[in-house]
Amino acid sequence: MKHATVLLVLISLIASGLLAACSDDGAADCPAGLEPFTEFNVYFGQEKGDGAAVSAAEWSDFLADVVTPQFPNGLTVFDAQGQWLDIEEERLYREGTKILNVLVPVAMTSEAKQSLDEIAEIYVDRFDQQVVFKTSIPACAGF
Numbered sequence: 001m002k003h004a005t006v007l008l009v010l011i012s013l014i015a016s017g018l019l020a021a022c023s024d025d026g027a028a029d030c031p032a033g034l035e036p037f038t039e040f041n042v043y044f045g046q047e048k049g050d051g052a053a054v055s056a057a058e059w060s061d062f063l064a065d066v067v068t069p070q071f072p073n074g075l076t077v078f079d080a081q082g083q084w085l086d087i088e089e090e091r092l093y094r095e096g097t098k099i100l101n102v103l104v105p106v107a108m109t110s111e112a113k114q115s116l117d118e119i120a121e122i123y124v125d126r127f128d129q130q131v132v133f134k135t136s137i138p139a140c141a142g143f
Contacts, residue, residue, distance in 0.1 A: 030140035038109040039101065039139040042116055042132060043082060046096035049128030058127075059098060066122050067100065070115040076101040086130075103141050 030036050046054045054062075067075065082097035100119075104112040113136065120132035 034140035034142040036106045037103045037139045037141040038106055039103050039137050040116055041135045042100040044098040044123055045129060054127050067119055071102050
């Protein structure tokens, strides 16, 4: 339980610092040449409920069939190593992780969040996951 408490405190501190850079409406105050966006990161654990790994082909199909149609304008996927504490089992899990990074104009934040919630739900069902972790932060972006 200590680990979860420490993690929540760290997340709160980081979020407080990020929010300090936002205007009253939650949009980032952007320098000239950049526009306010919302940056989403979605963390997909690669270990199925039975202990088998999500294969490269399974991930590729999920990305092509479920994620890309929702974000055809672009997205980024990072490979990472993650860990999380299952409080009920008192077990620390370490697993490969895919991080989906999507930036959307502030006006599309609500729609994008809904799409990401649906994507996460499909992933949980398809790959027998407990949860899919998601974050969103104000960002400035430009092309």
